[in-house]
Ligand SMILES: Nc1nc2c(ncn2[C@@H]2O[C@H](COP(=O)(O)OP(=O)(O)OP(=O)(O)O)[C@@H](O)[C@H]2O)c(=O)[nH]1
């Protein structure tokens with residue numbers, strides 16, 4: 001049996017039209033974990049017939065599906081990829097190789113549209129704004145919170161992610177940045193999806209994603225403010241107890 005080096009989590013909600021193209025394009029040593037999120041178009045059976053490992057997740061939501069895939073994975077490296085054929089699995093080594101080489105802890109695929117209509121303007125604008133905010137908050141130089149990404153499985157599990165909707169990729173990024181992971185961005189192709197658009201292709205889906213992500217960013221800001229306050233308190237306490245000794249180290253949060 002082939003040695004599985006990378007498990008590829010493919011969250012799947014009615015993607016039967018896209019699955020054959022995706023599954024035949026997985027590089028050698030990469031195993032597909034198709035997480036079926038209650039599809040009614042036969043996606044799960046098709047994926048199984050095509051040789052994928054199929055996991056069922058009853059709870060709706062991108063994060064619920066992605067996390068179920070992570071929990072089912074056993075390979076040392078886990079990659080994520082949408083199952084709508086907007087991303088080419090042949091690009092996966094671009095995000096995986098820096099992890100295998102221990103040059104990065106999280107690699108994100110920056111979506112580069114391959115055709116003019118690959119990325120709806122409203123989704124692109126929302127993403128540009130979000131990336132700008134993330135650069136300011138974390139200092140990490142990213143330009144896209146793309147769904148194609150890779151990291152070590154044990155590292156991802158240690159992040160203890162809780163979002164089960166569209167905020168999952170953001171929570172992963174924020175957790176990785178807070179833990180000082182080496183985060184890298186690489187260019188990956190982005191084509192028009194196959195099948196019906198569910199999230200960013202619709203204005204409603206985009207608004208839900210913005211809502212989920214805003215909630216996470218607010219929580220993250222509150223946490224940073226708390227940390228700053230604790231650091232201040234610790235500093236005051238430290239300077240009060242160390243008056244007369246200017247060489248005492250400052251408390252670190
Ligand atoms: N939207 C959505 N996608 C899910 C869910 N569960 C699994 N998925 C899969 O998650 C991946 C990403 O969802 P997409 O519908 O492609 O979302 P998107 O890329 O933001 O937007 P569009 O491609 O324009 O619809 C796809 O492979 C979906 O099939 C779910 O509950 N909701």
Ligand SMILES: [Mg+2]
Pocket residue numbers: 082084086193
């Ligand atoms: Mg998509």
